[in-house]
Amino acid sequence: MNNNNFEKINFLKIKKENGQKFLDLFINTYKNENIIEKKVRIIKEDDYVLIPLIERRDLNEFLTKIIHNQFEYQIISKESNIHLKIKYRALQDVLKDKIFNKYKELIPKSFDIIGEIAIIEFNTFKFQDDENLHLIKKEIAEAITLVNNKIISVYEKISEIKGIFRLRKLNLLYGKDISETIYRENSCLFKLDIKRTFFTPRLVYERNRIVSSNIKENEIIIDMFAGVGPFSIQIAKKHKVMIHAFDINPYAYNYLCENISLNKLIGTITPHNLDINNLLNSNNEIGKSLKNKADRVIMNFPENSIKYLNVACYLMKKSGGILHNYQISTKPNSIKNAINKLDDNLRKNNWFIGQIITSKVVKPFSPKSDLVVIDLIIRK
Ligand SMILES: C[S@@+](CC[C@H](N)C(=O)[O-])C[C@H]1O[C@@H](n2cnc3c(N)ncnc32)[C@H](O)[C@@H]1O
Numbered sequence: 114m115n116n117n118n119f120e121k122i123n124f125l126k127i128k129k130e131n132g133q134k135f136l137d138l139f140i141n142t143y144k145n146e147n148i149i150e151k152k153v154r155i156i157k158e159d160d161y162v163l164i165p166l167i168e169r170r171d172l173n174e175f176l177t178k179i180i181h182n183q184f185e186y187q188i189i190s191k192e193s194n195i196h197l198k199i200k201y202r203a204l205q206d207v208l209k210d211k212i213f214n215k216y217k218e219l220i221p222k223s224f225d226i227i228g229e230i231a232i233i234e235f236n237t238f239k240f241q242d243d244e245n246l247h248l249i250k251k252e253i254a255e256a257i258t259l260v261n262n263k264i265i266s267v268y269e270k271i272s273e274i275k276g277i278f279r280l281r282k283l284n285l286l287y288g289k290d291i292s293e294t295i296y297r298e299n300s301c302l303f304k305l306d307i308k309r310t311f312f313t314p315r316l317v318y319e320r321n322r323i324v325s326s327n328i329k330e331n332e333i334i335i336d337m338f339a340g341v342g343p344f345s346i347q348i349a350k351k352h353k354v355m356i357h358a359f360d361i362n363p364y365a366y367n368y369l370c371e372n373i374s375l376n377k378l379i380g381t382i383t384p385h386n387l388d389i390n391n392l393l394n395s396n397n398e399i400g401k402s403l404k405n406k407a408d409r410v411i412m413n414f415p416e417n418s419i420k421y422l423n424v425a426c427y428l429m430k431k432s433g434g435i436l437h438n439y440q441i442s443t444k445p446n447s448i449k450n451a452i453n454k455l456d457d458n459l460r461k462n463n464w465f466i467g468q469i470i471t472s473k474v475v476k477p478f479s480p481k482s483d484l485v486v487i488d489l490i491i492r493k
Pocket of ligand 1: 277278279311312313316337338339340341342343344359360361362365387388389390413414415
């Protein structure tokens with residue numbers, strides 16, 4: 114897993130020469146208080162230093178108390194790289210005297226943070242029969258809330274992602290059993306429920322990449338497996354396009370609708386709670402209206418996307434268009450294998466690969482497979 118993540122963070126902006134003064138003032142007077150965000154590095158910018166701050170309601174009052182007119186400062190907000198490894202060190206610190214050394218290897222080196230929720234995965238193989246295991250997990254979960262005070266609930270993954278809705282079972286380890294949260298990514302907000310809708314923060318770079326690709330004004334885009342809308346919403350935030358976003362899961366659809374309203378979009382998104390296969394029925398009105406209309410189709414259902422290529426072909430403009438196809442593809446040669454699958458299956462539908470725009474491994478998926486993305490132009 115990637116060890117970095119991006120979040121909006123508040124920084125104290127002060128002249129370089131006041132940097133040490135601030136740290137001394139803070140440490141001398143308020144050493145038991147928390148104000149510095151340890152997961153983010155201090156930034157040097159010309160004559161200034163930017164000191165990352167944790168989120169706290171009384172931030173302004175607290176800073177006024179510490180600095181007490183001794184020098185000028187500003188609070189600025191900046192998209193920042195969160196170093197999860199630093200969080201790991203902080204986690205180890207908090208747990209130093211709370212768990213025996215033999216359990217330290219259970220402390221996760223990284224975990225997903227979605228809004229106010231942390232989701233962790235333990236490698237418990239060695240501790241299967243250990244009667245303390247559950248208590249240790251709870252200690253670790255509590256420690257996560259201490260090193261990141263934004264987090265109010267910590268869940269543990271207890272199954273693989275399964276089923277048509279692509280959900281996994283989660284067990285609450287610490288905090289409130291509230292699985293609905295609001296996640297922020299690339300200046301967009303996503304309301305979602307981690308138990309009822311698929312969502313992964315790990316595709317942040319992928320969504321950024323697609324949003325920054327050569328999308329033209331007024332394109333018609335089909336997001337075949339939209340979930341709560343991370344691809345559609347980020348595209349419509351930046352581009353004046355018309356998107357049709359489909360998901361079979363009614364919860365994902367409802368959040369998608371809410372997320373469309375939550376974000377100021379310049380493009381339009383029409384949400385549909387529908388099995389994408391239904392579009393092929395000759396009496397399906399949405400299918401009829403979208404047949405051969407798409408300039409671009411996004412297929413973010415890596416385990417099954419090949420199965421739905423016929424639908425993508427049905428929707429694509431006859432003159433051809435762009436496909437963003439995600440696949441779980443076997444190693445070795447996962448990229449080549451994914452392209453071959455596309456080639457074979459497009460031919461079966463009387464389409465073919467016009468040009469491969471991008472082909473890359475997004476991340477390793479299992480010892481034997483990769484998550485691969487192929488962006489390509491398909492032609493009839
Ligand atoms: C891997 S998730 C991707 C969701 C979203 N693109 C994202 O990045 O969060 C796949 C989504 O496809 C939906 N899905 C599965 N089969 C479908 C079908 N036949 N028609 C429409 N949606 C489907 C699932 O409910 C799930 O939300």
